[in-house]
Amino acid sequence: MKPQPPKPVKLFIGVLFSDEAKLEQARKLCEQEFGPLDWTSPDFPFDVTDYYCAEMGTGIVRRFWSFATLIQPDELPAVKLTTNRIEDELAVDGRRKVNLDPGYLDYDKVVLASAKYCGQKIYLRDGIYADLTLHYEKGHYYPYPWSFPDFKSGRYERAFLRIRELYKVAMARRRQEKRPPG
Numbered sequence: 022m023k024p025q026p027p028k029p030v031k032l033f034i035g036v037l038f039s040d041e042a043k044l045e046q047a048r049k050l051c052e053q054e055f056g057p058l059d060w061t062s063p064d065f066p067f068d069v070t071d072y073y074c075a076e077m078g079t080g081i082v083r084r085f086w087s088f089a090t091l092i093q094p095d096e097l098p099a100v101k102l103t104t105n106r107i108e109d110e111l112a113v114d115g116r117r118k119v120n121l122d123p124g125y126l127d128y129d130k131v132v133l134a135s136a137k138y139c140g141q142k143i144y145l146r147d148g149i150y151a152d153l154t155l156h157y158e159k160g161h162y163y164p165y166p167w168s169f170p171d172f173k174s175g176r177y178e179r180a181f182l183r184i185r186e187l188y189k190v191a192m193a194r195r196r197q198e199k200r201p202p203g
Contacts, residue, residue, distance in 0.1 A: 029091035029195070030125035031188035034104065035133070036084045037067055037120040039077040043111050047119040048086065050107045055100065056090035059187055062180040069170040076116045083171065087184045091191055094132075097125060098149035101134035124154070126184060131155035131162065131172075141167045155181065 032055060038044040052058060062085040067073075073081055092100070104121035111119050124133040133152040135142055142150035154172055155162040162181050164173040171177070 027094050028127065028192070030094050030127045030132075031184055031191065032088040032090070032092045032100065032123065032125050033184055034086045034088075035122040035124065036086060037073060037077065037081055037122070038084070038118065039079070039081050040118040043113075043118040044084075046111055047107055047121060050110070051086065051088075051104070051121070054103050054107075055088050055092075057088070058086050059089040060087040060183060061085070062177075062183075065171075065176055067171065069174065073120065077118060077120070083177075085177070085180050085184070087187055089191075091188075091195070092125065094125060094127075095145070097123065097132070097134045097151065098145045098147045101136065101149045102147060105136070126181065126188060128185070128188070129157050131157075131181060139167065141165070157185065 034051060036044065036047065038047070048058070065083040067081040067083045100123045104123050108117050108119060108121055111117070122133060124131060126132070131154045133154050134145075135150045135152045136148055138144075138150065139152070142152045144150050153165060154168050155164055157163075162175075162178050
C-alpha cells in the first residue's frame with residue numbers, strides 16, 4: 022500500500038492556571054497563533070498532584086480550549102514550541118502562571134505534545150514528543166497505563182467527547198466542501 026497523507030486533526034490546549042488575568046492573556050495570544058476557539062470546557066480542579074504548586078501557587082485549575090481550525094498532525098511540535106514561548110512571555114519572575122499543554126484528537130485517539138522523554142513517547146522533531154494519552158472506543162475514552170493521573174480519572178471524558186463532536190462536524194464540512202457540485 023502506498024503512503025497516504027494524514028487526515029487533519031483537532032487542536033486543543035489543556036490549560037493549567039492560577040491567575041485569571043494571565044489566562045485571558047494566554048487565550049488571546051493562542052487565538053492569534055492558532056485561530057479562534059470553538060469551545061471552552063468548564064473548569065476542573067487540578068488536585069491530583071502538587072507538582073506545579075511551587076511555581077504556580079495553590080488553587081490550580083484545568084480548562085480545555087478547542088480550536089476551530091483543524092491542523093495536520095505534523096504541526097504539533099511547532100504548536101508546542103509556540104505555547105512554550107507564550108508561557109515564558111507570561112511568566113512572573115521566571116515562574117509560570119499558565120501552563121499550556123497542546124494536543125490533538127482524531128476519531129480514535131488523544132495525543133499530547135511533550136518536551137520530556139519517556140519510554141512510550143514517540144519523538145517527532147525539535148525536542149518534541151507525541152504522548153498517546155487516551156483512545157476512543159464504543160463511545161468512551163480510555164487511558165493507557167502511562168496516562169497522567171488526571172486523564173486516568175475520567176473527569177475529562179465529557180470534554181473530549183464534546184471536542185470529538187466538533188471534530189466530526191468539521192470533518193463533515195470538509196468533505197462537503199470537497200464534493201463536486203451537482
